[in-house]
Amino acid sequence: MEIRRFDARSATDDELRQLHRITVANQAITRPNEPAPTFDQYVGRLLHPVPGFGKPTRWVAVADDRIVAWTTMFSPEAENPHLTIVEQLVVESSARRRGIGTQLLRTFLPELIAEGRTTIEFWAVTAGGSGESWAHHHGFRATHAVQVQELGTRQVDPARWEVEPPPGYRLVSWRGRCPDDLVESFAVARTAIKDAPLGASEFHFAEWTVARVRAAEAELAEAGIENRVCVAVAHGTVVALTMVELHPHRRDWAYQNDTAVLAEHRGHGLGRCIKAAMTRSLVAELPELRSVRTQTSTSNVHMIATNHALGYTDVRIQIVLTHDVRALARTLGGQRA
Known part of the structure; x- marks a missing residue:
C-alpha cells in the first residue's frame, strides 16, 4: 500500500x-x-x-x-x-x-x-x-x-419568515463587501461570535478587525463563494449580524454561517429577525434554492429554538x-x- x-x-x-x-x-x-x-x-x-x-x-x-x-x-x-x-x-x-x-x-x-x-x-x-x-x-x-439543522425552503410556510425588526432597529443587507460606513462596527459585531459555546474544543474564534474583514471578503470572492450578510443597525452601529454562503457548485443549497448579537442588544429577537429577513431574500432571489443548512452547539438551546421557529428541522448531531x-x-x- x-x-x-x-x-x-x-x-x-x-x-x-x-x-x-x-x-x-x-x-x-x-x-x-x-x-x-x-x-x-x-x-x-x-x-x-x-x-x-x-x-x-x-x-x-x-x-x-x-x-x-x-x-x-x-x-x-x-x-x-x-x-x-x-x-x-x-x-x-x-x-x-x-x-x-x-x-x-x-x-x-x-x-x-x-x-x-x-x-x-x-x-x-x-x-x-x-x-x-x-x-x-x-x-x-x-x-x-x-x-445540524436544515431548512427546506419549499416545505415551510413563508409566514414564519415575516418578522419585523423591533423598535429602534433597522435592517441593512449586502453581498460581498461591507459598506465602508458600517465595516468598523461590523468587525466588532463579528467578534461577538466568541460568546458561542465551543465545549472543550481547542479552536479559538477570531478577533475581527477591519483589515481581517476585508481579507475574508477577498478570500471568499477568490473562491467564487457569494457571501450574503444581513445586519441590525441601531444609531448607525451594527449590533447583530447573520451571514450566508452560496457556493458555486451548489446553487440549490446555502450554508447559514455565523449569527451574532452584541450582548447589550440580546433579548429583543434580533437573531430571529435578521435570519428571517435573510431567508426571505434568498427565497425571493434564488428560485433554484431548495435548502439552507446550519449547525449550532447543542448547548445553545436558544439558537436551536430560534431555528425551529423559522422552520429548520434537526438532521443529526456531529x-x-x-x-x-x-x-x-x-x-x-x-x-x-
Whole structure:
C-alpha cells in the first residue's frame, strides 16, 4: 500500500471518481437519510474548500492502483497555530479493519509535529457512528457537539419568515463587501461570535478587525463563494449580524454561517429577525434554492429554538474529537499498521 499526498486540481478524472465513490458509499452508512452529492458537486467542493481555515492538505492510500482511503485536513493560522483540523478520514468499506486509517494518521503526524501543531481535532464526526468508535480507540476524546439543522425552503410556510425588526432597529443587507460606513462596527459585531459555546474544543474564534474583514471578503470572492450578510443597525452601529454562503457548485443549497448579537442588544429577537429577513431574500432571489443548512452547539438551546421557529428541522448531531499530537504519535508508534 502507498500513502501519498493528493492534489484535487491535478488529479485525473478517474481518481476524482474513485474519491466520489468512496465518499458516497461512506455517507450511505453514516448519513443514510441525506442525499449524496453528485460527482460535479463533490468535485466543486474539493476545488472550492471553505475559506478561513488555511489551505487543505489531502492524503490518499492506494492499493492495487486503486484509492481505498483518503483524508483532508486544515492547519489554520492566527488564533489557531497550534491546531490541525481533520475534516474527513474515509476508508472504503471493503478495506476497513486493516489499519489503513491508522496508517494515514501515522504518516502525516510527523509533519504536524514539525510545524509546531500540538492539537489535532476531527470535526463533523457523526455521533454514535463507526468514526467515533475508531477515534475513541485511538484515545481521542469528545470535546464538543453540534446540532445540524436544515431548512427546506419549499416545505415551510413563508409566514414564519415575516418578522419585523423591533423598535429602534433597522435592517441593512449586502453581498460581498461591507459598506465602508458600517465595516468598523461590523468587525466588532463579528467578534461577538466568541460568546458561542465551543465545549472543550481547542479552536479559538477570531478577533475581527477591519483589515481581517476585508481579507475574508477577498478570500471568499477568490473562491467564487457569494457571501450574503444581513445586519441590525441601531444609531448607525451594527449590533447583530447573520451571514450566508452560496457556493458555486451548489446553487440549490446555502450554508447559514455565523449569527451574532452584541450582548447589550440580546433579548429583543434580533437573531430571529435578521435570519428571517435573510431567508426571505434568498427565497425571493434564488428560485433554484431548495435548502439552507446550519449547525449550532447543542448547548445553545436558544439558537436551536430560534431555528425551529423559522422552520429548520434537526438532521443529526456531529461531534468534535480531540487529541494531543505528540501523545497520539507515541501511541501509534507502538501499534501495527
